[in-house]
Amino acid sequence: MRRGQRPSAEQVVLMLRQIEVQTAQGKSVAVACKEADVSEQSYYRWRKEYGGLQIDQARRMKDLERENTRLRRLVADLSLVGQVLKDVAFGKLIAPERRRQTVDGIREKYGLSERHACRIVGQHRGTQRYVSIVPADEDELTRAIIALASEYGRYGYRRVTALLQAAGWPVGKDRVQRIWRREGLKVPSRHKPRSRLWLNDGSCVRLRPLHRNHVWSFDFVKAQTHDGRSLRVLTLIDEHSRTCLALKVARRINSLGVIEALADAMCLHGIPEHIRCDNGPEMIAKALRKWVAKTGPQIQYIAPGSPWENGYCESFNGKLKDECLRQEIFYSLKEAQAVIGLWQNTYNRVRPHSSLGYRPPAPLTIPDLAFRLPMALAMQ
The missing domain is CATH 3.30.420.10 (Ribonuclease H-like superfamily/Ribonuclease H)
Incomplete structure (x- = not known):
């Protein structure tokens, strides 16, 4: 065995057997250790740890020690994760921006690496390093959304999106929803859908409207x-x-x-x-x-x-x-x-109707007249 190399459990057991055979023949422990190229301190330490074990038993003991070390490390990591999430993360971490803030808080408080903190939160490192691009009209659009939300207090972001689009804003409902939630505006809760009125033969009880004035x-x-x-x-x-x-x-x-x-x-x-x-x-x-x-x-x-x-x-x-x-x-x-x-x-x-594709039932002939007030508020 080369100097400086750590012997395996099987090699240690073989050395102990060799030294025991030589001491049984009348040689001293020091001489037997010298011939085996092992110090006496190592011999006594190994005999205390591996004394009386067979080769397969020593191998099994080493495997159990490695498994025990791995489990200890795993329990420590889980304890750290639980403590970190308990101290830093409050509520559900769903939005990427919320996860990004949580990762920064973990790194600042516990001194962990970005990789470790992202693994704890479940955030992709590319998402963590993403730098959002703020459009030039973000502030103006935010003011328009707040003005519409103030004027029509019971409208959700979908109806506000329809009003903005009719007023000439090239925006989608996802962007309006992001600004809506960021500004803390109210989002109406969803209603539980009700079942239709059907008879056993498959016919419908309700008279369905087919056209105007029906x-x-x-x-x-x-x-x-x-x-x-x-x-x-x-x-x-x-x-x-x-x-x-x-x-x-x-x-x-x-x-x-x-x-x-x-x-x-x-x-x-x-x-x-x-x-x-x-x-x-x-x-x-x-x-x-x-x-x-x-x-x-x-x-x-x-x-x-x-x-x-x-x-x-x-x-x-x-x-x-x-x-x-x-x-x-x-x-x-x-x-x-x-x-x-x-x-x-x-x-x-004016009011967009969801069942009509977010269009009013009877819109004005000139759309600008219907939305002159929201646009005036938005341009302030």
């Missing part, structure tokens, strides 16, 4: 003024185009008020084939049924206690409550009529 639907929404007095809002929509045809606001609305609203809408938009509504007292009144029968449309009453069968109108009512009624305080009936009428115009001409 199916209209109307319903009532309750509100109140600041003094606690009640308000009733009659909502009338075209289910195919999603256009709001009428928003009649009054203290009380009976069957005659419904007939008046339907008549005004028919004079402006034409006569529909079907009118969908629930079974309220104003809807089932004899005067309303006779007038509708003479006019031409057919009334489609939904099943009692099944508002989901009038889903288009119920969805519109939810938007009306969320974006207008819950955001405003009405001090008089006139004020309520003016504010709700203004919201109706915004809904039809």
Whole structure:
């Protein structure tokens, strides 16, 4: 064995056997160690560690020692990872920028290398070293997004993206979402999808709108003024185009008020084939049924206690409550009529509708007029 080379477990056991044989023949330990080219200190140390072991047992012991060392190192690494993530990383590390900040914090606090810190966080080193390129119009776009979010407080980033694109901004929803989250703007939560109304034979219960003026639907929404007095809002929509045809606001609305609203809408938009509504007292009144029968449309009453069968109108009512009624305080009936009428115009001409490819139901002929205010705010 060459000097300076560390012997293996098998070589150590063979040397011990050789020295034991020589000492059994009468030689001293010093002479036997000298002939084996081993110091006496090494002999006694090896005899204490490997004494009485066979070659395969010594090999197995060395393997177990190496495995024990590897496991100790692994446990130490896992403990370090747990401690690092507990001290530096808070919450889920999903966004690359958040991971990048966490890696920098780990390196600064624990003095680890970039490779080790990236391995702990699960960040690719190329992503860690990536330098983002900020477009020249980033600040101007951010101001435009904040202005739209302030004006339309219940719009998400998708509708804001549609408004920006209609105003001439060449942006996509991913970039708007990044700025939206960076500025801490509210992202509306997703609603749980509801199952469709299907019968056992595969046919659908609901009458599907096929074209404009095919199916209209109307319903009532309750509100109140600041003094606690009640308000009733009659909502009338075209289910195919999603256009709001009428928003009649009054203290009380009976069957005659419904007939008046339907008549005004028919004079402006034409006569529909079907009118969908629930079974309220104003809807089932004899005067309303006779007038509708003479006019031409057919009334489609939904099943009692099944508002989901009038889903288009119920969805519109939810938007009306969320974006207008819950955001405003009405001090008089006139004020309520003016504010709700203004919201109706915004809904039809400005508000992007998700089911229409994020286009308003009835956009203006000149788009610049619809978005002159957002653009003016964005250019400030």
